[in-house]
Amino acid sequence: xxxxxxxxxxxxxxxxxxxxxxxxxxxxxxTERILYYTQKIHRMGEVxxxxxxxxFMPEEQERGITIAxxxxxxxxxxxTVNIIDTxxxxxxxxxxxxxxxVLDGVVAVFCAVGGVEPQSETVWRQSEKYHIPKIAFINxxxxxxxxxxxxxxxxxxxxxxxxxxxxAPIGQGEDFSAILxxxxxxxxxxxxxxxxxxxxxxxxxxxxxxxxxxxxxYLLETLSEQDDEIMEDYLEGRDINPDRLRxxxxxxxxxxxxxxxxxxxxxxxxxxxxxxxxxxYYLPSPAEVPQAAGIHPETRKPVSFPAKxxxxxxxxxxxxxxxxxxxxxxxxxxxxxxxxxxxIYNATQNISERAARLFVLHANHKEKVEECVAGQIVAIAxxxxxxTGDTLxxxxxxxxxxxxxEYNPVISLALEPRNSEEEEKLVFAVxxxxxxxxxxxxxxxxxxxxxxxxxxxxxxxxxxxxxIRREHSVDFRAGNPQVVYQESVLSRSEADYxxxxxLGEVFHYGMAGLAIEPEERGKGNRIVMELDPDKWxxxxxxxxxxxxxxxxxxxELKGYPVTDVVVRVKKxxxxxxxxxxxxxxxxxxxVKQALSDAQPVLLEPIMMVEISTPEEFVGExxxxxxxxxxxxxxxxxxxxxxxxxxxxxxxKMFGFSTDLRSAxxxxxxxxxxxxRFDSVKK
Numbered sequence: 225x226x227x228x229x230x231x232x233x234x235x236x237x238x239x240x241x242x243x244x245x246x247x248x249x250x251x252x253x254x255t256e257r258i259l260y261y262t263q264k265i266h267r268m269g270e271v272x273x274x275x276x277x278x279x280f281m282p283e284e285q286e287r288g289i290t291i292a293x294x295x296x297x298x299x300x301x302x303x304t305v306n307i308i309d310t311x312x313x314x315x316x317x318x319x320x321x322x323x324x325x326v327l328d329g330v331v332a333v334f335c336a337v338g339g340v341e342p343q344s345e346t347v348w349r350q351s352e353k354y355h356i357p358k359i360a361f362i363n364x365x366x367x368x369x370x371x372x373x374x375x376x377x378x379x380x381x382x383x384x385x386x387x388x389x390x391x392a393p394i395g396q397g398e399d400f401s402a403i404l405x406x407x408x409x410x411x412x413x414x415x416x417x418x419x420x421x422x423x424x425x426x427x428x429x430x431x432x433x434x435x436x437x438x439x440x441x442y443l444l445e446t447l448s449e450q451d452d453e454i455m456e457d458y459l460e461g462r463d464i465n466p467d468r469l470r471x472x473x474x475x476x477x478x479x480x481x482x483x484x485x486x487x488x489x490x491x492x493x494x495x496x497x498x499x500x501x502x503x504x505y506y507l508p509s510p511a512e513v514p515q516a517a518g519i520h521p522e523t524r525k526p527v528s529f530p531a532k533x534x535x536x537x538x539x540x541x542x543x544x545x546x547x548x549x550x551x552x553x554x555x556x557x558x559x560x561x562x563x564x565x566x567x568i569y570n571a572t573q574n575i576s577e578r579a580a581r582l583f584v585l586h587a588n589h590k591e592k593v594e595e596c597v598a599g600q601i602v603a604i605a606x607x608x609x610x611x612t613g614d615t616l617x618x619x620x621x622x623x624x625x626x627x628x629x630e631y632n633p634v635i636s637l638a639l640e641p642r643n644s645e646e647e648e649k650l651v652f653a654v655x656x657x658x659x660x661x662x663x664x665x666x667x668x669x670x671x672x673x674x675x676x677x678x679x680x681x682x683x684x685x686x687x688x689x690x691x692i693r694r695e696h697s698v699d700f701r702a703g704n705p706q707v708v709y710q711e712s713v714l715s716r717s718e719a720d721y722x723x724x725x726x727l728g729e730v731f732h733y734g735m736a737g738l739a740i741e742p743e744e745r746g747k748g749n750r751i752v753m754e755l756d757p758d759k760w761x762x763x764x765x766x767x768x769x770x771x772x773x774x775x776x777x778x779x780e781l782k783g784y785p786v787t788d789v790v791v792r793v794k795k796x797x798x799x800x801x802x803x804x805x806x807x808x809x810x811x812x813x814x815v816k817q818a819l820s821d822a823q824p825v826l827l828e829p830i831m832m833v834e835i836s837t838p839e840e841f842v843g844e845x846x847x848x849x850x851x852x853x854x855x856x857x858x859x860x861x862x863x864x865x866x867x868x869x870x871x872x873x874x875x876k877m878f879g880f881s882t883d884l885r886s887a888x889x890x891x892x893x894x895x896x897x898x899x900r901f902d903s904v905k906k
Contacts (some may be wrong), residue, residue, distance in 0.1 A: 234599075235509055235510050235511040235531060235532075235598065235599050236509045236511055236512075237302055237303050237304060237509065238303070238304050238305075238306070238509050238510055238599045238600075239303055239304070239305045239306070239328065239329060239503050239504070239507055239508075239509065240306045240326070240327050240328045240329065240510060240556070240599070240601060241305060241306070241307055241308070241327060241328070241329045241330060241331055241503055241507060242307070242308040242309075242310055242320075242323050242324060242327045242329075242330050242331070243255055243307065243308070243309050243310065243330075243331045243333060244310050244320060244324075244330055244331070244332050244333070244347040244348070244351065245332060245333035245334065245335075245343075245344060245347070246334075246335070246338065246341035246343040246344040246347075246895075247343060247895075248335070249333045249334060249335045249338070249341070249344070249363060249364075250333055250335065250363040250364060250490050250491065251309060251310070251333050252309055253363075253490040253491055254331075254333055254361065254363065254490040254496065254499070255296075255307060255309045256490075257420070257490050257493060257496040258298065258307070258496060258499070258500060259296065259298060260419070260421075261420075261421060261496060261497055261500070262298035262299055262300050262305075262500070263298075264296065264298040295307070295308050295554065295585040295601060295603075296309075296585060297584055297585070297601075300500045300501075300503070300504060301504060302504075303503070303504045305500070305503060305504075306600070306601045308323045308327065308601070310323050310324075310347070320347050320350060321350050322542045322543055322612060322613075323542065323543075324347075324350050324351050324353075324354050324356060325354060325540065325542055326540055326542045326556030326601065327354075327356060328356070328357075328507065328508050328509070328510055328512075328513045329356060329357050329358065329359075329503065329507030329508060330351050330356050330357070330358040330359075331358070331359055331360075331361055331499060331503065332344070332347075332348060332351075332358050332359070332360045332361070332483075333360075333361050333363050334360060334361070334362050334363065334375050334379075335363060335364050335367075336362050336363060336364045336365045336367060336369075336370035336371065336372060336375060336396070336487070337364060337367050337368075337369040337370055337371070339371075339374055339375045339378040340375070340378040340379060340382040340383060341895065343895060343897070345382055345383065346897060348383050348385075355480060355514070357477045357478050357480060357506075357507055357508055358477075358483050359477070359483060359484045359485070359486065359499070359502045359503065359506055359507065360379065360387065360483050360484070360485045360486070361485075361486050361487070361488070361490075361495070361499050362375050362485060362486070362487040362488075363487075363488065363489065363490055364489055364490075364491070365393045365396060365397075365400045365487055365488060365489050365494070365495075366397065366398070366400045366489040366491075366492050366494075367397060368397045368398065369397065370393075370396045370397050370400065371396065372392065372393050372396060372487055376389065376485065379483070379485075385482075385483050386446060386476075386481060386482040386483065387446075387482070387483055387485045388443055388446055388447065388473055388476065388477075388482040388483060388484050388485060389406060389439050389442060389443055389485045390405070390406050390407055390443065390473065390484045390485065390486060390502065391403045391404060391405060391406060391412075391485070391486045391487050391488075391495065391498055392404045392406060392435060392436065392439040392487065393487050393488075394411070394432055394435065400489065400494075401413070402414070402494070403486075403487060403488055403494065403495050403498070404428060404432060404435060404436045404439070405498070406436060406439055406440045406443055407466045407469050407470060407473075408466050409428075409436060409440070410425050410426070410427070410428070411425070411426045411427065411428040411429075411432060412424070412425060412495075412498070413426065414493055414494045414495070416492075416493065419493050420492075420493025420494060420496065420497075421493075423497060444458045444464070445458070446482070447469075447472050447473065447476065447482070450472075450476055450481050450482065451472045451475070451476070453468075453472075454468075454469075454472050470505050470506075473505075473506055474505060474506045477506045477507070478506075478507075478508050478512060484502055484506050486498050486499055486502055509599070510531050510558075510598065510599035511531050511599075513531075515528045515529065515530060515531060515558070515559075516528060516529075516538055516540070516558035516559070516625055517625075517626075518538065518615060518623035518624050518625040518626065519623065519624055520622060520623060520624075521571050521574070521622050521623070521624050522622075527622075527623040528623075529558070529559035529560065529621070529623075530559060531558060531559055531598050531599065532559060532560075532598060533560065533561050533597045533598050534560075535559040535560050535598070536559060536560050536617065536618055536620075536621035537557070537559065537560030537561065537562065537568065537616070537617050537618050537621070538557075538558045538559045538560065538615070538616075538617050538623055538625065539555045539556065539557045539558060539560075539562065539568075539615070539616040539617065540555060540556050540558070540613070540614075540615060540616070540625050541553045541554065541555045541607075541610050541611065541612060541613065541614045541615075541616060542554055542555065542556060542612065542613075543612060543660075544610065544611060544612055544659050544660050545603075545660055546656050546657075546659055546660055550605060551605070551607070551608060551610075551659065552583070552603045552604070552605055553603065553604045553605075553607045553610045554585075554601070554602075554603050555601070555602060555603070555604060555616060556600075556601050557596055557597060557598050557599065557600050557601075557602065558598060558625075559598045560597075560598060560617075560618070561595055561596065561597040561598065562579055562582060562595070562596050562602075562604070562616075563579075563582075563594065563595050564579065564580070564581055564582045564593070564594050564595070565578065565579070565580065566578070566579050567579075568607075568616050568617070568618070569616070569617055569618055569619040569622060570607070570609070570610055570614050570615070570616060571614075571615045571616075571617050571622045571623060571624045572611075572613065572614040572615050572624055572627075573609060573610075573611075573614060575609055576619065577606065577607045577608065577609060577610065578606050579604045579605075579606055579607065580604075580605050580606025581604070581605040581606060582594070582595070582596050582602055582603070582604055582605075583602060583603040583604075583605070584596075584600075584602055584603075585601075585602070585603055590603065611659070611662070612662045613627045613662070633663065633664075633665050633678035633679050633680060633708045634679075634680060634681065634707065634708055634829035634831075634874050634898050635678065635679060635680070635681060635682060635684075635685060635705050635706070635707060635708055635829075635874065636665075636676050636677060636678035636679070636685075636705070636706050636707075636708050637676070637677060637685060637702050637703050637704065637705045637706060638669070638674040638675065638676055638677075638702070638703035638706075639654075639674070639675040639676075639677055639689075639700050639701070639702055639703075640674065640675075640700060640701045640702075640703070641675075641698070641699070641700045642699045642700065642701075646698060646699050646700060647675075649696060649697075649698045650675065650692070650696075650698045650700050651675065652696070653692045653695070653696035653698050654666050654675065654677060654692065656696075657688060657691060657692065661688070663679060663680050663684070664677065664678070664679050664684075664688060665677070665678040665679070666678075674703075677689075678708050680898070681896075682705055682878075685705065689702055704878075705878060707828060707829060707873075707874050707875040708784075708829065709782065709784045709826055709827060709828055709829075709904075710779075710784050710785050710786070710787045710826075710827040710901050711779030711780070711781055711782070711784045711785070711786050711787070711824055711825065711826055711827060712742060712779075712786060712787055712788045712789060712824070712825055712827055712901075712903075713740060713741070713742050713786075713789055713819060713822035713823055713824055713825065714742060714822070714823035714824075714825050715741075715742070715822050715823045716739060716740065716741040716742075716822060717739070717740055717818045717819075717821035717822035718737070718738070718739045718740075718794075718818060719737070719738060719739075719740075719814045719815075719817035719818035719821065720735065720736070720737040720795075720814060721735070721736055721810050721811075721813040721814035721817060722734075722735045722797065722810065723735070723806050723807075723809040723810040723813060724799075724801070724806070725809075727805070731801040732801060732803055732805045732806040732809070733798075733799050733800065733801035733802045733803070733806040734764075734767075734796075734797075734802055734803070734805075734806025734807035734808070734809060734810035734811075735795075735796065735797025735798070735799075735810055736768055736771070736793065736795070736796060736797075736807060736810040736811040736814045737793075737794050737795035737796070737797075737814065738772070738791055738792060738793045738794055738811065738814050738815065738818060739791070739792045739794060739818065740789055740790070740791050740792075740815070740818040740819060740822050741789065741790050741792075741822075742788065742789060742790075742822075743788045743789055743790050744788065745788055745900055745901070745902060746788070746900045746901070747788055748787060748788065749776055749786070749787060749788070749789055749790075749791070750789075750790045750791070751769060751772050751773070751790075751791045751793070752790065752791070752792045752793070753765060753768070753769065753793050754792050754793060754794050755768075755793060755794075755795075755796060760796060763804050764796070764802075764803075764804060764807050766804070767804035767805070767807040767808040767811070768793050768796070768807050768808070768810075768811045769793075769811075770808050770811075771807065771808035771809065771810065771811025771812040771814075771815070772791050772793065772811050772812075772815055774808070774811075774812045774815075775811065775812045775813075775814070775815025775816055775819070776789070776791070776815060779819060779824055780816065780819045780820045780824050781824050781825075781826055782826065784826070784827075786819065787827065787901065788827075788901075791815065791818075793811065825903050825904075826903070826904045827901040827902060827903055827904065828873055828874060828875055828901065828902065828903075828904050829873070829874040829898055829900075829901055830871050830872070830873055830874070830898075830899050830900050830901070830902050831871070831872055831873070831874050831877060831896045831897065831898060831899060832857075832869065832870075832871060832896070832897050832898075832899040833849065833854060833869070833870045833871070833872045833877070833880075833894070833895075833896050834867065834868070834869050834870075834894070834895045834896070835849075835867070835868045835870075835884065835892055835893070835894055836865045836866070836867055836892060836893040836894075837865060837866055837868065837888055837891065837892035837893075838865060838866075838888070838891050838892075839865075839866055841887065841888040841889075841891065841892060842859075842866050842868070844887040844888060845866075845868055845884070845887070845888065845892060846868065848880075848883060848884060848887055849868070849870045849872060852872050852873075852876035852877065852880060853872060853873050853876050854870035854871065854872035854876075855870060855871045855872070856868065856869070856870050857869045857870060857871055871899060873904075874898075877896065880894070881894050
């Protein structure tokens with residue numbers, strides 16, 4: 225099948241967006257409405273019924289939450305919109321992070337009652353890390369306790385952003401009925417007989433004009449701080465036409481100086497189409513964002529290609545999915561093109577593979593295409609060895625794009641198969657799951673030979689076990705969850721080690737001298753080579769570096785990985801038989817020796833626990849946190865509830881949600897996210 229020619233200027237008509245939020249803010253419901261109004265689907269599913277299009281995994285339908293990010297593509301007016309619906313639960317943060325890495329814009333959904341909740345902050349900060357322009361949708365305006373103004377203030381205070389309200393609600397809670405367009409100065413009412421598809425545009429009545437004027441003045445005053453022309457017109461009382469206003473809002477959005485804010489109720493089909501108009505007007509196309517930059521794999525010099533079809537290929541694999549034994553690699557193409565059957569170069573792993581088939585995605589449905597080009601988000605079949613974070617390009621024009629963030633597991637459990645045959649199936653199933661999820665880790669216990677699976681939280685591991693049982697029909701027993709620790713050091717120490725040994729019939733020699741010292745918590749490891757690169761062989765220096773990395777894989781206390789240390793390789797000794805193997809082994813043993821003399825310490829995961837509780841249960845919550853070793857960080861009022869923030873060791877948090885429900889008659893809410901690794905308190 226011949227692929228039709230790509231129309232001229234097509235890039236400016238593409239929007240690659242993600243939908244992010246705290247759990248239960250309404251992301252998937254919003255996405256469902258978007259797909260319905262863009263005629264991608266002809267019947268709206270509901271999250272609470274387990275029929276949402278984007279939550280197609282059985283585990284998602286059973287639990288009513290998004291677990292895996294899902295991709296789809298739809299057409300809104302003259303724009304092709306590629307959407308990634310992301311999870312809201314903290315255990316699946318990696319799904320959000322790797323999606324944000326390849327997006328050009330974001331729709332952040334906030335609950336009109338809950339406002340800016342903990343995971344909202346987390347995913348917002350992630351989007352800030354990648355400098356992604358955003359629009360905000362304040363959802364659930366129909367719920368009792370909804371407060372539009374409060375959410376705007378929370379955005380200012382908690383997210384340090386500048387909200388630009390472009391729609392305002394008429395009424396709140398049970399009184400919510402319609403929205404006001406502050407740019408066009410019109411009232412929008414959504415016909416419920418057509419499920420909100422038909423929008424009635426009218427002039428606001430006198431009481432509504434007052435609301436419109438108040439919020440429009442707020443918008444113009446905020447924009448005036450950034451746009452001198454808007455300020456001049458506003459102060460002079462001149463009318464500002466909608467196109468001029470949109471132009472100013474768009475500039476502020478793309479320059480990350482403001483966030484357009486819309487409002488409505490996705491479940492009640494109010495305010496969804498304006499979100500798509502805002503995506504069309506205010507979020508950038510692939511041609512309007514900074515070029516994806518990388519480095520040359522050999523020279524390590526900066527490399528970037530323009531976002532054009534005729535440029536060299538640069539593409540990032542941001543997700544791997546294994547469906548019925550077939551591996552799909554989700555990729556964002558930044559420049560160039562990929563044709564079905566073409567051989568492409570994986571610069572990260574230095575291998576070439578054939579892109580057998582190409583697909584455009586709609587949740588779990590795939591549409592086969594013959595060619596994919598710059599600006600698209602697609603799936604590739606046939607790349608057997610590709611992993612999350614790999615760069616796909618041409619061998620003649622190689623580059624390696626910035627990798628996706630890595631995450632440390634905080635919890636693990638042992639898996640015990642029924643017999644040796646089931647053990648083979650279990651190992652196969654776990655390895656398949658690891659291809660998809662880079663936050664899952666698998667190892668064998670050295671003493672018991674048990675299979676140990678580690679992840680980001682209890683829910684993360686629970687979902688993973690359900691998938692192994694469902695997809696691979698494996699019979700096994702899972703042990704109780706255990707905390708994953710790390711190790712570090714408290715003092716500085718030095719060590720020299722001379723390695724001289726015959727392996728097989730070859731003699732290997734190497735001598736290394738190094739120092740280890742503690743690094744600031746959360747900074748990770750740093751290896752500093754204090755050796756003259758012109759004096760010594762690059763192969764020897766690389767061997768020393770690798771030997772240090774090997775030595776940090778397991779500490780001296782319990783064999784956990786070592787983190788937050790600085791290793792300085794200070795000297796090297798050479799004799800007959802000196803080679804890379806000798807230097808790698810010498811560095812490895814020198815690290816081990818230095819670690820044991822540097823006051824090794826065990827580190828445990830510390831969680832940021834946030835409890836929302838009615839006033840009368842504050843004492844019980846504080847007492848419960850105290851019993852778990854929690855350290856209260858903050859306490860404040862929000863919508864008649866008390867918010868309690870505490871840093872608490874993960875080891876004390878098993879079963880905490882059950883204890884909290886009992887202590888508060890089920891009226892307290894709990895969120896928990898990983899904060900840092902810190903020393904174990906006696």
